[in-house]
Amino acid sequence: MRLIINKKNTEFKNAISEVKPLLAAIIQALAEDNLELSHLLVDGVAVYQDYEDYLSDQIETIAEVEAITLELKLLIEETLNSAFDYIGNALGLLKPLAEAYYQSPGPDAWKRLAELFEGLGWLLDTMNRIDQIDQLQVYILNYDIWNEYVQTLKGLNMELKELEQAMLNQDHVLIGDLILYEILPIFEAAEEKLRFLVPTGGAHVS
Structure with missing residues (x-):
């Protein structure tokens, strides 16, 4: 699956073990650019809370996760x-x-x-x-x-x-x-x- 944040793409495996590293990558990118997270767009579906649970539940089929920042x-x-x-x-x-x-x-x-x-x-x-x-x-x-x-x-x-x-x-x-x-x-x-x-x-x- 592909993580998109600030037009940068990073690839992660579709595995439960990758959920925490993916979320950590989002947090790091936000900190580097002084941005706040609005929500995630997971294969076109807006997710506003419980990111880890949602990603874990859908992990096998997720193709793209986009972090929508507040900027x-x-x-x-x-x-x-x-x-x-x-x-x-x-x-x-x-x-x-x-x-x-x-x-x-x-x-x-x-x-x-x-x-x-x-x-x-x-x-x-x-x-x-x-x-x-x-x-x-x-x-x-x-x-x-x-x-x-x-x-x-x-x-x-x-x-x-x-x-x-x-x-x-x-x-x-x-x-x-x-x-x-x-x-x-x-x-x-x-x-x-x-x-x-x-x-x-x-x-x-x-």
Whole structure:
């Protein structure tokens, strides 16, 4: 059987006598890289406790044991928390921003619009980066909800292009419409999905 930890492979025999050495190798690797163990992935099955018993019971058929460390898991959680807080803060600002463009937008409105444009790009970029992680379902709280979140945010791609064109044309009414009728509903839906994906349990942390 093969042990994978931090992209390094080590071979062990499929024998009861190899279980303790395998676990010891994991502990040593974690200590060397200052990481913590999240769980083991044994032939695709996530195991969170009683590692020795589980490995011993399955020892004859195990092909691969992967140690999932907290480093990547924490990075994903922190990124999703940031997205959740960003969207939560933005929700209270989008309607007033849209209303500013239905009137006569001043320098502050254009500054806030530029910040929104950057924020939309950041949300899409971080979503794409996380979605490309191998075996993402191992690291994320609810993979089905994650896929729904991805589909929700993909709606921003078109809005981002239209918003960019409206900014270039200084089409104030279209900018207001895009913010109020397209971006705001997407943000509301995305926040609802993120409530099931963040460790805070859907509470915004200031």
